[in-house]
Amino acid sequence: MMHKQRQRQAVNALIFLGPACIFLLVLLVAPIIVDLVVAFTDMAQTVRVSEFSNEQFRKIIRPNEDTWLGFELRGSFYRALAKTAIFVVFTLTIFNVTFGLLLALTTTALPDWLGGTFRAIWLLPRMSPSVVYALLWIWVIDPTERGLLNQVLINVFGFGPINLFIDHPMAIIVVANGFIGASIGMLILTSAIRSIPQHLFFAARADGAGPLSIVRHIILPTLRWPLSYITVFQSLALMVSFEYIFLIMGPARSTMTMAMLAYTKTLAPQIGSGQYAYGAAITLILIIIGVIVALLLYRLTNMKRLLAKPRIEVH
Amino acid sequence: MASIELRHVSKHWGPTIAVDRMNLTLEDGEFVAILGPSGCGKSTTLFLLAGIYAPTEGDICFEGARINDVEPRDRNVGIVFQSYALYPNMTVLKNLLFPLRFKNTSNEDAHARAMEIAELVQIEDLLEREPSQLSGGQQQRVALARALIKKPNLLLLDEPLSNLDATLRLTMRSEIKRIQRELAVTTILVTHDQVEATTMADRIICMKDGQIEQVDTAENLYRRPDRIFVASFVGSPPINLVQGRIDKTMLVAGQRRLPVSGNTVSTNVTIGLRPELISTGEQGLPASIVNIEPMGREILYAAQSEIGLLRFLEATPQPRLALEEHVHLKADPGDVLFFDTGSGQRIEGVRLDAFS
Numbered sequence: 304m305m306h307k308q309r310q311r312q313a314v315n316a317l318i319f320l321g322p323a324c325i326f327l328l329v330l331l332v333a334p335i336i337v338d339l340v341v342a343f344t345d346m347a348q349t350v351r352v353s354e355f356s357n358e359q360f361r362k363i364i365r366p367n368e369d370t371w372l373g374f375e376l377r378g379s380f381y382r383a384l385a386k387t388a389i390f391v392v393f394t395l396t397i398f399n400v401t402f403g404l405l406l407a408l409t410t411t412a413l414p415d416w417l418g419g420t421f422r423a424i425w426l427l428p429r430m431s432p433s434v435v436y437a438l439l440w441i442w443v444i445d446p447t448e449r450g451l452l453n454q455v456l457i458n459v460f461g462f463g464p465i466n467l468f469i470d471h472p473m474a475i476i477v478v479a480n481g482f483i484g485a486s487i488g489m490l491i492l493t494s495a496i497r498s499i500p501q502h503l504f505f506a507a508r509a510d511g512a513g514p515l516s517i518v519r520h521i522i523l524p525t526l527r528w529p530l531s532y533i534t535v536f537q538s539l540a541l542m543v544s545f546e547y548i549f550l551i552m553g554p555a556r557s558t559m560t561m562a563m564l565a566y567t568k569t570l571a572p573q574i575g576s577g578q579y580a581y582g583a584a585i586t587l588i589l590i591i592i593g594v595i596v597a598l599l600l601y602r603l604t605n606m607k608r609l610l611a612k613p614r615i616e617v618h
Numbered sequence: 619m620a621s622i623e624l625r626h627v628s629k630h631w632g633p634t635i636a637v638d639r640m641n642l643t644l645e646d647g648e649f650v651a652i653l654g655p656s657g658c659g660k661s662t663t664l665f666l667l668a669g670i671y672a673p674t675e676g677d678i679c680f681e682g683a684r685i686n687d688v689e690p691r692d693r694n695v696g697i698v699f700q701s702y703a704l705y706p707n708m709t710v711l712k713n714l715l716f717p718l719r720f721k722n723t724s725n726e727d728a729h730a731r732a733m734e735i736a737e738l739v740q741i742e743d744l745l746e747r748e749p750s751q752l753s754g755g756q757q758q759r760v761a762l763a764r765a766l767i768k769k770p771n772l773l774l775l776d777e778p779l780s781n782l783d784a785t786l787r788l789t790m791r792s793e794i795k796r797i798q799r800e801l802a803v804t805t806i807l808v809t810h811d812q813v814e815a816t817t818m819a820d821r822i823i824c825m826k827d828g829q830i831e832q833v834d835t836a837e838n839l840y841r842r843p844d845r846i847f848v849a850s851f852v853g854s855p856p857i858n859l860v861q862g863r864i865d866k867t868m869l870v871a872g873q874r875r876l877p878v879s880g881n882t883v884s885t886n887v888t889i890g891l892r893p894e895l896i897s898t899g900e901q902g903l904p905a906s907i908v909n910i911e912p913m914g915r916e917i918l919y920a921a922q923s924e925i926g927l928l929r930f931l932e933a934t935p936q937p938r939l940a941l942e943e944h945v946h947l948k949a950d951p952g953d954v955l956f957f958d959t960g961s962g963q964r965i966e967g968v969r970l971d972a973f974s
């Protein structure tokens with residue numbers, strides 16, 4: 304009897320957890336292992352491995368006794384790292400968090416139908432195919448007089464045309480990704496604001512709080528967790544994101560983040576691709592940085608308070 | 619002078635009429651209860667007074683001045699919500715201090731005031747706790763303290779006891795009464811529990827479907843209900859209501875005709891008779907017992923008579939009567955209330971001459 308029951312439990316566990324485990328293995332663990340192996344080979348265009356070595360990492364890191372760590376990053380990789388940092392930090396702080404928060408606050412303060420309409424508009428870029436969205440941006444920032452931005456600058460403000468591709472390439476990818484990231488932040492934060500009991504707002508108003516005090520004392524403390532979630536999750540997502548960068552900027556050096564570097568060196572249909580082992584090495588470093596960043600952010604955002612202390616019943 | 623006044627106040631939510639042309643006057647320092655079933659517009663009335671909702675029509679006046687457009691913060695109203703609505707991310711002390719933030723109170727004054735109020739509602743030991751670490755009764759006290767700390771002109775309590783267990787409810791009932799008397803603050807208690815209303819308030823506002831049915835003392839609501847609804851809502855077990863018709867000088871109810879006198883008008887009536895005013899005896903209205911419900915101290919019997927089903931209470935702990943036993947029901951004919959079935963209004967000046 305006992306035996307049978309235990310057997311059934313095991314079968315149930317397999318049924319419920321099996322698909323998720325297989326998913327995890329095939330889509331996550333296996334690629335990482337493949338990446339790890341390939342990173343230490345010389346696999347290139349021919350997809351043949353002739354030797355195992357740390358040759359790829361020597362393209363990234365150069366030993367240098369004079370520096371503090373005993374090595375230094377090679378130029379192209381160093382630039383990619385810096386660009387990734389700029390891209391992630393600015394997109395995340397300005398758009399995903401700040402802009403998302405502003406959108407959530409304003410659209411929840413508006414009457415339902417109006418707020419809903421605004422949110423729907425902000426979700427459009429998210430819902431349209433990425434190619435369409437990228438083409439739209441390319442048209443907006445087109446450096447000739449045809450570009451929407453330049454038309455506005457010339458016709459409305461009387462300025463000359465500007466070429467953002469050359470002058471502010473990083474700004475382009477930050478804003479383009481930001482518009483999409485902001486809508487995710489907006490959705491998560493909106494639902495968090497919506498989940499605050501109505502009576503708390505009533506109580507705050509009766510206690511004398513104005514709109515700003517309500518935001519500061521009632522809403523923001525509640526958004527702590529959603530905000531940490533957005534920060535952790537979106538910084539990881541942005542770190543490996545290259546879709547819109549590639550679609551808008553192509554393999555331009557000015558916006559060559561790490562994810563873009565790994566992509567152009569391996570799979571991009573452009574010159575310089577096919578260096579699989581090199582790409583794998585970059586990806587491996589990206590994975591390690593990702594893990595470190597995730598752990599750091601987890602610590603910083605401090606999950607302790609999420610686990611509420613036990614209730615004490617005293618009458 | 620009247621301290622608080624509602625003049626013809628309504629609140630509509632689309633097609634729903636939550637409060638319907640309400641007129642009400644409260645004296646300074648008075649403790650009134652709004653009593654009514656769930657969904658009758660009690661909370662909405664409170665929120666209108668607090669300024670959280672704006673009335674669809676009508677005027678709300680404090681001290682004779684119209685305050686329809688005055689923001690909640692400028693009304694100086696303390697409110698305790700049914701859910702208590704304590705700020706979850708603040709300690710008890712911070713919760714108490716919150717209303718004073720917006721009042722230009724100095725830090726020392728605010729803390730002194732918090733200590734004072736904490737002592738009044740007996741939560742001195744809880745000041746550093748967070749709301750999630752408090753029991754229901756403690757949360758209730760904190761909510762009350764937070765409502766009182768700014769010395770409100772009007773205290774609004776929205777079903778403050780409904781989330782407490784039975785013994786705690788008893789304690790808090792007398793606590794709230796004590797605190798109200800000590801501070802002499804005009805207080806409105808909202809409740810769907812008649813015992814709460816009758817034990818705590820000086821006057822009771824009985825509400826139904828957004829309208830006031832009767833404003834009176836507990837005793838008058840019980841003895842002289844103006845309307846069928848009040849009669850049926852106040853009193854436990856509920857009043858017996860029997861449909862009938864006045865035909866000249868006779869009440870026709872079921873298969874029975876009973877003599878009536880006074881200014882009788884031929885019309886459809888509902889007669890009301892409280893179960894606790896019926897007893898059994900040698901003579902009276904013949905009936906047979908159809909149901910027996912022991913209630914501990916008393917027994918609630920249901921008996922089928924010729925005028926209809928009547929419930930009555932006997933104060934014996936053991937059933938004295940058996941099912942299907944034939945009995946005679948006795949009652950003072952003067953205790954029988956007459957209501958106009960159509961309008962629901964009580965008919966005064968009509969008397970039953972004999973109950974048999």
Ligand SMILES: Nc1ncnc2c1ncn2[C@@H]1O[C@H](COP(=O)(O)OP(=O)(O)O)[C@@H](O)[C@H]1O
Pocket residue numbers: 631634635636654655656657658659660661662663
């Ligand atoms: N914010 C609101 N929006 C729409 N309808 C509401 C709202 N608040 C209350 N109502 C409706 O108004 C009526 C009275 O509600 P309420 O005052 O909460 O009743 P009570 O407190 O007596 O239970 C109910 O029918 C309720 O559904």
Ligand SMILES: [Mg+2]
Pocket residue numbers: 657660661662776777
């Ligand atoms: Mg209510």
